[in-house]
Amino acid sequence: MAYGPGANHCGFYPGSVGQAFKKELKGYDTSKGTVRFSADKPLPAVLVRKLVRLRIEEKG
Numbered sequence: 001m002a003y004g005p006g007a008n009h010c011g012f013y014p015g016s017v018g019q020a021f022k023k024e025l026k027g028y029d030t031s032k033g034t035v036r037f038s039a040d041k042p043l044p045a046v047l048v049r050k051l052v053r054l055r056i057e058e059k060g
Contacts (some may be wrong), residue, residue, distance in 0.1 A: 001055050003023060009036045014051040017058060021051060 002013045012035045018025065019032070024047050029036040037043055 001052065006036070009038055010042075011036050012051075013046070014055055015058075017051055017054040020054060021047065024050075 001015060004011050004013075009029070014035065017031060017032050018035055022030075025035060028041075028043070035043065040060055
């Protein structure tokens with residue numbers, strides 16, 4: 001799991017667990033393992049926590 005800035009967006013890389021939250025990620029630019037968002041439309045903290053928890057469980 002990682003995150004990083006781009007020229008016009010920020011990237012969050014939760015891996016394959018992002019697929020489990022397609023409905024919650026609707027409205028964000030996504031691809032397999034990547035969520036891109038702008039600074040004026042950040043990912044909700046609750047969703048980030050869910051993604052992190054699921055990723056930890058997956059690696060468990």
